[in-house]
Amino acid sequence: MEWIATCPHETIGTLADELGKLGITETKTLYRGIMFECDLETAYRAHLVLHTASRLQLVVSIFDVKDLNSFKTGLNNIIWPQFLRSHYPYSVFPANYDEELKSLDNETIMKSVVESIQQSPFEKNPPAYKPDAKDPIGLVLFFRDGKCVLGIDTAGRALHKRGWRTNGHPAVLKETLASSILMLSGYTGQEVLLDPMCGSGTIVIEAAYMALNKAPLIHRGKDDFALEHIVGFDRPLWRKISDQLRAKKKAALDFPIYASDIQQKFVDVARESALKARVEKYINFASAPFQEVVPPSETGLVIMNLPYGERIGEGTLNTLYKEVGIALKEKFSNWRVSLLVPTTAPIHLLDFKPSQTFLLKNGALDVKLLVR
Numbered sequence: 001m002e003w004i005a006t007c008p009h010e011t012i013g014t015l016a017d018e019l020g021k022l023g024i025t026e027t028k029t030l031y032r033g034i035m036f037e038c039d040l041e042t043a044y045r046a047h048l049v050l051h052t053a054s055r056l057q058l059v060v061s062i063f064d065v066k067d068l069n070s071f072k073t074g075l076n077n078i079i080w081p082q083f084l085r086s087h088y089p090y091s092v093f094p095a096n097y098d099e100e101l102k103s104l105d106n107e108t109i110m111k112s113v114v115e116s117i118q119q120s121p122f123e124k125n126p127p128a129y130k131p132d133a134k135d136p137i138g139l140v141l142f143f144r145d146g147k148c149v150l151g152i153d154t155a156g157r158a159l160h161k162r163g164w165r166t167n168g169h170p171a172v173l174k175e176t177l178a179s180s181i182l183m184l185s186g187y188t189g190q191e192v193l194l195d196p197m198c199g200s201g202t203i204v205i206e207a208a209y210m211a212l213n214k215a216p217l218i219h220r221g222k223d224d225f226a227l228e229h230i231v232g233f234d235r236p237l238w239r240k241i242s243d244q245l246r247a248k249k250k251a252a253l254d255f256p257i258y259a260s261d262i263q264q265k266f267v268d269v270a271r272e273s274a275l276k277a278r279v280e281k282y283i284n285f286a287s288a289p290f291q292e293v294v295p296p297s298e299t300g301l302v303i304m305n306l307p308y309g310e311r312i313g314e315g316t317l318n319t320l321y322k323e324v325g326i327a328l329k330e331k332f333s334n335w336r337v338s339l340l341v342p343t344t345a346p347i348h349l350l351d352f353k354p355s356q357t358f359l360l361k362n363g364a365l366d367v368k369l370l371v372r
């Protein structure tokens, strides 16, 4: 079976590393995704353990498309009843990046797919096209270089939606990005970790999962993955994999995790999310300005996603960046440091020399990860 794991293109390296740890080494890099072959067991495990994948797709078909006719021929070669269940609604998500196929608009793509499914030999009725249904199966059609890659989105809800987030912070990182920056920073759970600008706690919660070897999607409810609604879903195998992963979780951290923020209300949000994520007892929360934080050990990794400035104004931002630079020099010179900052921030005021810099995107914002 062929699968595609998607992610922002900037973090494709961390996703490839994660797939490697699952034993998936023969991969093909796509734009914003990685295609690979694996058995069902590995695919099920991937749905539960990948920290940095946005979505997963089961590849239904890859075929040449040069015009509407060849597109319809490709669709008609698909045996839809091998994938879709009669009673479960579906939706269609075209992504046409093929300059030569611009005449193939979304409406035409959708209508062609619906027609092909309706003409397929389902035992009962063919499934209904219902984009407004609750969690329809997503059929994703990606067009590029004269090819259509047609996949079923088996994640359903995007994989960064772990199910533990509490609202109440205006500038949260996606869980997948927080994990990528931890991995790019070399965090493995084998050192003390401190996020002194923890906001809603995304980084430390993801870190606790990594350090405890706890699968990030393990607490999703039954029927939450679209995977569970397609033909051939093997419930006993899914349960076996989930149980195996639960059993692999460590009982305690090897090294402590600390989180603080200048605003008590954000620390409260972070703690509540950690509670829902069932890792609250592993994280030491406090409220304090970073300038006053006493390093909790001789050495470790201090990681922070600095404020961006829209809300606090340029003058305050300049002062903050200077003070962060000073505190890092005076108190954290023995620590490894990882800073996520927008490219437009006054980075020079940190007076910080990274040994590695990664260019990433936080939503639409260009950001840099500076690691020392």
Ligand SMILES: C[S@@+](CC[C@H](N)C(=O)[O-])C[C@H]1O[C@@H](n2cnc3c(N)ncnc32)[C@H](O)[C@@H]1O
Pocket (backbone or CB within 6 Å): 169, 171, 172, 173, 174, 196, 197, 198, 199, 200, 201, 202, 203, 260, 261, 262, 263, 266, 288, 289, 290, 291, 305, 306, 307, 308, 320
């Ligand atoms: C961009 S947000 C971090 C968001 C976080 N990574 C998340 O996913 O929710 C920056 C955080 O830094 C905090 N902050 C600003 N100045 C601070 C300071 N001097 N000391 C500690 N925290 C500070 C803000 O309250 C805010 O929560």
